[in-house]
Amino acid sequence: MPTIRIQNVSKSYINSEGEPTNALSDINLTINEGEFVSIVGPSGCGKSTLLEIVAGLMPRTSGDVYLDDKLVEGTSKDIGVVFQDASLYPWRTIKRNIGLGMDIAKIPRKEQEEKIARYIDLMNLNGFENKFPAQLSGGMRQRAGIARTLVMNPKVVLMDEPFSAVDHLTRCSLQDELLRIHKEEKKTLLFVTHDINEAVYLSDRVILLTPRPGTIQKEYKIKRDYEMKRDDVTLIELAGKIMADITRGRDYNENVEYMI
Amino acid sequence: MAGKVKTAKKRKKFTLINLLQWLTLAALLIFMQVEVKSGRISKVFLAAPTDIIEKGYKMTVDGTLLPHLWATVKEVLAGFGLSAAVGIGLGFIWVLFPKLEEYMNVFCSAIMAVPKTAILPLLILWFGIGFKSKIVLIFLFGVFTILYNTLTGAKQTRIEYLKVARVFEANRFQTVFKVMVPAALPSIFNGLKLSAATALTGVIFAEMQSAREGLGYLLTEAQNNLNTPRVFFVIILVTVISVLFVKLISTLEYSVCHKWTRV
Numbered sequence: 001m002p003t004i005r006i007q008n009v010s011k012s013y014i015n016s017e018g019e020p021t022n023a024l025s026d027i028n029l030t031i032n033e034g035e036f037v038s039i040v041g042p043s044g045c046g047k048s049t050l051l052e053i054v055a056g057l058m059p060r061t062s063g064d065v066y067l068d069d070k071l072v073e074g075t076s077k078d079i080g081v082v083f084q085d086a087s088l089y090p091w092r093t094i095k096r097n098i099g100l101g102m103d104i105a106k107i108p109r110k111e112q113e114e115k116i117a118r119y120i121d122l123m124n125l126n127g128f129e130n131k132f133p134a135q136l137s138g139g140m141r142q143r144a145g146i147a148r149t150l151v152m153n154p155k156v157v158l159m160d161e162p163f164s165a166v167d168h169l170t171r172c173s174l175q176d177e178l179l180r181i182h183k184e185e186k187k188t189l190l191f192v193t194h195d196i197n198e199a200v201y202l203s204d205r206v207i208l209l210t211p212r213p214g215t216i217q218k219e220y221k222i223k224r225d226y227e228m229k230r231d232d233v234t235l236i237e238l239a240g241k242i243m244a245d246i247t248r249g250r251d252y253n254e255n256v257e258y259m260i
Numbered sequence: 261m262a263g264k265v266k267t268a269k270k271r272k273k274f275t276l277i278n279l280l281q282w283l284t285l286a287a288l289l290i291f292m293q294v295e296v297k298s299g300r301i302s303k304v305f306l307a308a309p310t311d312i313i314e315k316g317y318k319m320t321v322d323g324t325l326l327p328h329l330w331a332t333v334k335e336v337l338a339g340f341g342l343s344a345a346v347g348i349g350l351g352f353i354w355v356l357f358p359k360l361e362e363y364m365n366v367f368c369s370a371i372m373a374v375p376k377t378a379i380l381p382l383l384i385l386w387f388g389i390g391f392k393s394k395i396v397l398i399f400l401f402g403v404f405t406i407l408y409n410t411l412t413g414a415k416q417t418r419i420e421y422l423k424v425a426r427v428f429e430a431n432r433f434q435t436v437f438k439v440m441v442p443a444a445l446p447s448i449f450n451g452l453k454l455s456a457a458t459a460l461t462g463v464i465f466a467e468m469q470s471a472r473e474g475l476g477y478l479l480t481e482a483q484n485n486l487n488t489p490r491v492f493f494v495i496i497l498v499t500v501i502s503v504l505f506v507k508l509i510s511t512l513e514y515s516v517c518h519k520w521t522r523v
Contacts, residue, residue, distance in 0.1 A: 077429065079427075089421060100424070100438075104428045132520040
């Protein structure tokens with residue numbers, strides 16, 4: 001059952017030199033319920049732009065985005081977003097940051113307690129409830145950022161390079177936690193990353209975008225019928241294949257001469 | 261972490277430089293004392309520190325100082341309070357209603373450009389030489405600094421913070437009060453500190469020009485009577501008040517922001 005349907009979405013804008021630029025061109029993508037889909041591609045290919053369009057944070061030039069067959073106009077309670085550097089509010093404690101969405105929805109603090117406690121537990125933030133973001137490590141902050149999104153119980157979670165600002169080991173443990181949460185919470189996940197290994201390790205499906213204007217170059221399905229380790233041969237092979245496809249670029253035949 | 265750095269700073273050792281600084285100060289005071297007492301420098305031009313202390317003590321004890329001090333403090337607090345309320349308030353009203361900013365900005369910039377001391381004659385004409393004209397002057401001295409600092413602070417709210425608010429479907433008021441106000445706090449406090457010092461300058465100037473009370477009035481009176489020790493005493497007193505006032509705002513800022521700001 002499809003949750004998110006992206007139909008013929010294009011985005012162009014006028015750049016600083018006053019020339020029209022195409023960021024995305026004719027993107028068609030369907031994401032099924034509970035599916036974990038990653039978008040990878042060279043930098044500047046418009047992956048973050050696509051994510052912001054789906055989030056309703058950026059207007060699209062043409063095309064439509066549907067959530068459960070309903071047109072997405074602007075932001076929606078059913079779509080949560082996790083940002084690159086967590087973007088926690090520095091003046092709020094971790095607990096109050098996680099409660100931000102409920103504060104805005106005017107849910108009384110008393111009723112928030114239980115939910116916040118559950119997600120503090122889920123994201124291993126126990127003992128840090130009353131700390132301020134500046135007192136936490138980058139990995140901790142991103143966990144709080146994820147909790148802030150999940151506590152609102154959205155159907156779909158969009159993540160924009162959420163682990164790019166943390167060190168490698170923290171990133172690995174955050175990835176494992178994300179997989180665990182995806183299993184527990186059964187959210188539909190759209191994940192933007194520039195890290196191909198991360199994409200293949202986490203996702204059911206990887207979408208490769210071409211350089212600007214971004215179009216879908218290729219899709220890779222990953223069969224996850226058994227628990228895969230990071231060093232699983234199929235994953236490593238697939239990552240290599242995607243890497244090769246990126247270097248080949250949009251037009252396979254044109255570049256092949258240079259490669260021989 | 262920040263707290264530890266602070267305490268480390270406080271326990272800083274007394275260095276040779278500190279010693280030299282104290283010696284310089286002492287030398288200056290001794291110079292004033294000796295030169296004035298020996299009559300080499302006229303009492304009209306300089307005051308001996310002991311005379312300054314004596315005059316200051318006398319004024320305090322016989323009750324001449326207190327009404328003037330109170331008058332000035334009252335004017336500063338009222339004028340500054342008004343400029344803070346209007347500056348911060350208008351700043352956020354402009355953020356909420358950008359059309360209003362567009363309309364009002366040119367007028368505010370124009371009034372801001374007028375040297376405030378130049379309109380003192382008009383203010384006296386309109387509001388008399390008492391409390392009211394002083395408040396209006398202090399208000400004009402401070403309000404624009406606070407207004408534009410508030411505005412800049414709010415407008416420099418990180419775009420990511422605003423995106424988070426949009427994702428959670430915050431309305432305009434929520435975005436302003438839950439995101440932009442706290443994000444602008446450091447900048448607002450900056451504006452308050454800047455205008456606190458100028459508020460005192462403004463009020464002393466106004467009192468020197470035309471008033472029946474206040475430290476500025478006391479200053480002019482002492483000058484007319486060639487009472488130089490008293491002039492020195494009032495100058496020192498005004499400086500101390502100015503420092504304390506800024507310190508008060510810094511303390512307030514620290515108690516509000518120190519938990520979440522780095523450094």
